[in-house]
Amino acid sequence: MSETLADDRAAFLAGVPLFAGIPVNELEEVARVMAAVELEPGDVLFGQGEEADGLHVLERGLVQACRRLPGESELEYARLGPGDVLGEIPLLDGGLRSGTVRALEPTTALLLARPDFTALVSRLHPTAFAIKRQILRLASSRLRITHARLGELLGGVAPAAPGGEKPRDADPEDLPEGRLPDPAYVLRLPFFRSFGQPEFTQLVESSRLAVVSAGCAILSEGTPATTCYVTLNGAVEEVIRRGDESVRVRLCGPGWACGYAGLIDGQASSLSVVTRERALLLAVPAGRFDTLFNGGTISSYAFFNAIEHDLMTALRQAQAPHARLAARASPSPRRS
Amino acid sequence: MCRVVGYLGRPLLLDSVLFATDSSLARQTYSPRMMATFLNLAGFGMAAWNDGSERPEEPFLYKVTSLPVFDRNLKCLAEKVSARCVIAHVRGVTYSEHEVLMQTNLHPFRFPGVKVTLAHNGHLREFARMRFDLVGHVHPTFVKHIEGTTDSEWIYALLLSQLDDPFGTPSADEIADGIVRTLRIVREIRQKHEIATSSPVNLFASTGTCLVATRFSFDYGWYPEGDAMLETDLPYVSLWYTLGEEYRERDGEWQMGASDHPESLLIASEPLTADTSRWLEAPEYSILTASLQNGGVDALIADLDV
Numbered sequence: 001m002s003e004t005l006a007d008d009r010a011a012f013l014a015g016v017p018l019f020a021g022i023p024v025n026e027l028e029e030v031a032r033v034m035a036a037v038e039l040e041p042g043d044v045l046f047g048q049g050e051e052a053d054g055l056h057v058l059e060r061g062l063v064q065a066c067r068r069l070p071g072e073s074e075l076e077y078a079r080l081g082p083g084d085v086l087g088e089i090p091l092l093d094g095g096l097r098s099g100t101v102r103a104l105e106p107t108t109a110l111l112l113a114r115p116d117f118t119a120l121v122s123r124l125h126p127t128a129f130a131i132k133r134q135i136l137r138l139a140s141s142r143l144r145i146t147h148a149r150l151g152e153l154l155g156g157v158a159p160a161a162p163g164g165e166k167p168r169d170a171d172p173e174d175l176p177e178g179r180l181p182d183p184a185y186v187l188r189l190p191f192f193r194s195f196g197q198p199e200f201t202q203l204v205e206s207s208r209l210a211v212v213s214a215g216c217a218i219l220s221e222g223t224p225a226t227t228c229y230v231t232l233n234g235a236v237e238e239v240i241r242r243g244d245e246s247v248r249v250r251l252c253g254p255g256w257a258c259g260y261a262g263l264i265d266g267q268a269s270s271l272s273v274v275t276r277e278r279a280l281l282l283a284v285p286a287g288r289f290d291t292l293f294n295g296g297t298i299s300s301y302a303f304f305n306a307i308e309h310d311l312m313t314a315l316r317q318a319q320a321p322h323a324r325l326a327a328r329a330s331p332s333p334r335r336s
Numbered sequence: 337m338c339r340v341v342g343y344l345g346r347p348l349l350l351d352s353v354l355f356a357t358d359s360s361l362a363r364q365t366y367s368p369r370m371m372a373t374f375l376n377l378a379g380f381g382m383a384a385w386n387d388g389s390e391r392p393e394e395p396f397l398y399k400v401t402s403l404p405v406f407d408r409n410l411k412c413l414a415e416k417v418s419a420r421c422v423i424a425h426v427r428g429v430t431y432s433e434h435e436v437l438m439q440t441n442l443h444p445f446r447f448p449g450v451k452v453t454l455a456h457n458g459h460l461r462e463f464a465r466m467r468f469d470l471v472g473h474v475h476p477t478f479v480k481h482i483e484g485t486t487d488s489e490w491i492y493a494l495l496l497s498q499l500d501d502p503f504g505t506p507s508a509d510e511i512a513d514g515i516v517r518t519l520r521i522v523r524e525i526r527q528k529h530e531i532a533t534s535s536p537v538n539l540f541a542s543t544g545t546c547l548v549a550t551r552f553s554f555d556y557g558w559y560p561e562g563d564a565m566l567e568t569d570l571p572y573v574s575l576w577y578t579l580g581e582e583y584r585e586r587d588g589e590w591q592m593g594a595s596d597h598p599e600s601l602l603i604a605s606e607p608l609t610a611d612t613s614r615w616l617e618a619p620e621y622s623i624l625t626a627s628l629q630n631g632g633v634d635a636l637i638a639d640l641d642v
Binding site: 048049067068069073182185188189190231233234235248251253254255276277279320321323324 | 555556557558559561563566567570571572594611613614616617619620621637
């Protein structure tokens with residue numbers, strides 16, 4: 001690639017929200033490894049179920065993203081144009097494409113392939129981690145959009161407390177303090193798989209172990225997040241309610257986290273979080289979360305990787321109730 | 337843990353669910369895609385209802401402690417026989433000398449004279465402590481039919497005992513109500529004995545004209561200390577379904593054809609194809625009821641809060 005083209009691409013990337021705040025000279029290194037893909041209307045950029053090969057940034061044109069439904073029907077869930085990003089989740093997480101992307105106009109897409117990005121990450125390149133943080137912010141935003149669409153599919157309006165009062169969520173400091181389970185158990189849970197014993201001990205010492213009974217509201221839709229909760233035992237559910245209807249977006253069992261999306265992007269919670277089973281939760285306060293999420297220590301990387309994995313999983317899992325509602329097989333009121 | 341498939345709808349060649357697909361039930365014995373570090377090697381069982389057979393309201397039952405992938409007889413039958421309703425099960429047990437591998441422990445269960453058949457994916461922890469208290473809730477007729485050593489057969493006997501007419505042909509809703517009552521009794525006995533560890537109860541029940549399945553667990557997320565099977569036990573036991581016109585191969589892909597008036601329903605512990613995009617995941621704590629109605633399948637998912 002010529003220096004001029006790399007400069008132009010870097011300048012273009014600097015205007016893409018995903019790369020905001022990253023100096024243009026650092027983006028040149030990213031631009032050099034990106035390959036341009038030209039599409040005519042009707043051409044498929046990638047198909048649902050294909051192995052994900054990386055992230056695409058749309059330089060020009062218009063594409064539609066569709067998901068197959070049971071049977072032979074398809075659901076269009078997004079249209080994207082210049083500056084929009086596709087496949088940021090698989091860039092971090094790999095896996096299979098969750099939808100098919102098809103060009104509606106002549107389109108140019110820039111591909112950042114996974115092996116090239118992995119090479120940047122393995123060098124602990126600050127640009128790679130800056131991109132990762134941005135991807136997680138974008139993923140939080142995607143998650144909000146998915147939640148909003150789920151709310152629309154349910155119908156009705158978002159719940160509001162009578163008189164506009166702030167809902168009373170459980171304060172971790174007011175909850176009974178729990179006993180730390182055997183670390184050998186905890187370190188086998190998904191959230192802690194990149195933790196060593198020292199990193200885990202540090203996290204526990206700066207957090208609170210809370211025992212919460214079933215059915216306790218720990219975060220209400222529309223309220224700001226103050227705590228990241230990691231389930232050690234039991235289960236917590238993320239729920240969207242509209243009138244008498246509700247849908248569970250995700251069940252967070254042992255080793256899965258919730259409540260942190262607002263700590264990443266500063267927005268109010270897009271859903272409510274309630275304990276489904278009695279639970280033992282590790283409550284990580286906002287300040288500690290911020291330090292770990294943005295830090296550069298071994299503990300920070302372990303925590304960052306855990307949040308990254310959790311958020312990627314949350315994004316995938318949010319598609320399940322969406323597909324169910326779209327297929328008109330929504331849960332009816334409780335049986336008992 | 338085990339793997340189960342339930343089918344209701346247009347007559348379907350058994351091979352379509354047992355062998356033909358890239359994640360068929362036979363394959364799920366030795367290579368389940370959604371269950372880490374665990375295989376289902378303790379036997380195979382099936383109940384299938386065929387309209388063209390003698391006494392079509394009765395299923396033919398097939399149970400064998402060997403693996404379906406090595407069962408040439410089953411493969412030959414599966415390529416010849418179709419059914420409007422099927423429950424098929426491969427049994428998985430912990431790798432221990434204490435487990436009992438015999439035909440009477442194989443699912444689905446069907447006692448003499450009753451119409452309801454049941455298979456179970458899951459296990460009630462510390463069941464031995466509960467068994468005595470369960471006796472009082474099970475009709476004496478069914479207690480004497482219990483031949484095996486599994487918790488699942490007791491759940492079946494308990495379910496039959498909760499039905500208004502256990503020898504009749506209950507509707508899907510009546511079976512669902514019976515399952516709710518059954519689970520409540522189990523919860524009460526667990527509480528009495530202070531049993532509070534994760535115990536999944538994914539049930540598949542059928543009379544041949546309806547199908548009821550649960551995705552449920554007691555005390556999900558709590559495990560005994562030193563649980564050697566933790567990686568298997570951590571995820572909520574899975575349940576998937578696909579609903580549509582007919583399950584068949586189209587352009588090299590096995591899938592359910594789209595339909596505004598569904599005629600076929602497949603429910604399975606995990607999808608029968610590696611490509612899961614044609615399947616939907618049933619929510620945790622849910623019960624799915626389906627009935628053959630007016631030439632189609634009427635299906636509903638409800639929350640199951642016991």
